Amino acid sequence: MDLEFSIVIPVYNRPDEIDELLKSLSQQTYQEKFEIIIVDDGSSLKSEECIKKYQDQLDIAYFYKANSGPGLTRNFAMQKASGNYFIILDSDCILPEHYLDEVSKSLLNNYTDAFGGPDTAHESFSILQKAINFTMTAVLTTGGIRGKKSAHNKFQPRSFNMGMSKLAFESTKGFGSQHFGEDIDLTFRLWENGFETQLLEKAYVYHKRRISFKSFYKQTFNFGAARPILNKQHPKSAKITYWFPSVFLIGLIGAIVLLFLGIEIPLLLFGIYFLLIVISALIQSKSLIVAIYSIFTTITQFLGYGLGFLRSFIKLHLFNMTTEQTFPEMFS
Numbered sequence: 001m002d003l004e005f006s007i008v009i010p011v012y013n014r015p016d017e018i019d020e021l022l023k024s025l026s027q028q029t030y031q032e033k034f035e036i037i038i039v040d041d042g043s044s045l046k047s048e049e050c051i052k053k054y055q056d057q058l059d060i061a062y063f064y065k066a067n068s069g070p071g072l073t074r075n076f077a078m079q080k081a082s083g084n085y086f087i088i089l090d091s092d093c094i095l096p097e098h099y100l101d102e103v104s105k106s107l108l109n110n111y112t113d114a115f116g117g118p119d120t121a122h123e124s125f126s127i128l129q130k131a132i133n134f135t136m137t138a139v140l141t142t143g144g145i146r147g148k149k150s151a152h153n154k155f156q157p158r159s160f161n162m163g164m165s166k167l168a169f170e171s172t173k174g175f176g177s178q179h180f181g182e183d184i185d186l187t188f189r190l191w192e193n194g195f196e197t198q199l200l201e202k203a204y205v206y207h208k209r210r211i212s213f214k215s216f217y218k219q220t221f222n223f224g225a226a227r228p229i230l231n232k233q234h235p236k237s238a239k240i241t242y243w244f245p246s247v248f249l250i251g252l253i254g255a256i257v258l259l260f261l262g263i264e265i266p267l268l269l270f271g272i273y274f275l276l277i278v279i280s281a282l283i284q285s286k287s288l289i290v291a292i293y294s295i296f297t298t299i300t301q302f303l304g305y306g307l308g309f310l311r312s313f314i315k316l317h318l319f320n321m322t323t324e325q326t327f328p329e330m331f332s
Helices: 015-024 047-053 070-080 099-109 126-137 166-172 181-192 213-233 240-260 264-283 289-319
Strands: 007-011 034-041 058-064 087-089 114-116 159-165 197-199 205-207
Touching: 007 015, 007 070, 007 099, 015 034, 015 047, 034 070, 047 058, 058 070, 058 114, 070 087, 070 166, 070 181, 087 099, 087 166, 099 114, 126 264, 126 289, 159 166, 181 197, 181 213, 213 240, 213 289, 240 264, 240 289, 264 289
Parallel strands: 007 034, 007 087, 034 058, 114 197
Antiparallel strands: 087 159, 114 159
8 A cells, every 4th residue: 555654743842852853854764755744732832933944845734722632632633634644753752764764664564554663762862861761661671561572463552653544543533632641542442443553663763751850750650640540441451560560669668678677688689670770771771870870760660650550549449539530630
């Protein structure tokens, strides 16, 4: 089939990021025509001036709308798109020059109506950004679920780097209105409607993650808080592995308590785990400081996700709250 790509980019108060992303799109080796749909989601810092720099190089349509959150903003963009296959990117991504070629080649070789691609750190990223990228993608921390292991028709795309056919969008109505976990919810609905997904391992992006320890904690807390709600909305999706960060957190606290009682072995086991984190991060990043930072980003991720997960689980299942009462920020 002929692939006509529409690049969908929601943005909120990030004109500098749009500049970097558009620059990388202008440098693609892909020779076929593609369009770019940028939707400003009620930003006070508009991206219009930045976009004008690239209008002679790229086919760009720019829209400004009232704030409604990332999912509905992506839907708005896809409704405006003219292509038959949508590529959805976050504004804080930068593309390697071969990205669109890899997507096209992979889909022509093995077509699916949706795909997801992995993320990695660019050499220009800060120490903290590289450490966070390791923590978010490593097998030792997330099991590689974000694209570091092979997956076939059951890969869960993430909205920072995913694609979806026009047919799949029209059949599922796209993203829901929820502000967290909207990409996971969409994946489940894609499967329920008979559409297959796949991981395109070579279609990676550099994901900048405009982030500090505080905002990384908040982000992972929101991810954790959303998961029990997603499990309730899609009961067949629940897995025991989603408990791992909470169990890890409880175990670490218990190991510290036992140390004061003279029992050292549990904390020693955690020490071995963190040593493996350092070794793995050092091999990947070739930087000792990034490897050391990775200990703290790993703890931050487990703390945020684990506490968020426990809070939502307790509210949902012990206090029998509704999903909206459990995590109102997810639906506001």
